[in-house]
Amino acid sequence: MRMFIFSTFLTLLLPWYGLTAYTPGTPGAPWSAEEVLIVKAKLWRMFSTNEARKMVLEGTPASPGHNTDIYNGVTGMFQTTAPKTLRQGFHDCLKYPDGSGGCDGCLSQTNMWHQWHPNEHEGEFNRPDQTDGDNNGMQAVSDLLEAIYRWPTYPSKTPALTVSLQESGKS
DSSP states (O other): OHHHHHHHHHHHHGGGTTOOOOOTTSOOOOOOHHHHHHHHHHHHHHHSTTHHHHHHHTOOSSOOSSOOGGGTTOTTTTTOHHHHHHHHHHHTTOBOTTSOBSSSSOOOOTTTTOOOOBOSSTTOBSOOOOSSOOOTTOHHHHHHHHHHHHOTTOSTTSOOOSSOTTTTTOO
């Protein structure tokens, strides 16, 4: 009986052994094949037609859900999640002015909530030159990815992770 209790304890404990939450600026923990497939399913839903808006309605770290008012008036907010996700990966890898940083999981929120509008002249935009990076129009994608990273059961209609990517030390 003692051996059964001990083996049950080990079976329950071993999957959690060594799990530590991710510390920004450090290399992340390795991914399992199962984690890759689960996150792929979550992204597949996010990239599917009309699904990003539904996911926001479930709630994200920036939006409590049940409405998408914070995104009103932003052109193409939910129609371009796949390209914006790819774009965000590159934006995360910009170096800081002092040469440090790079692909460190930190994303500037500079102009993230700003929507640039075209001038009356087709092809011209009313905005200054950007010399140090800009993340306008990235808010919905950032919110959705943050929710996938922090919440193991988010979004609905996708497989759940055992623990969040953040809790398991992924970067």
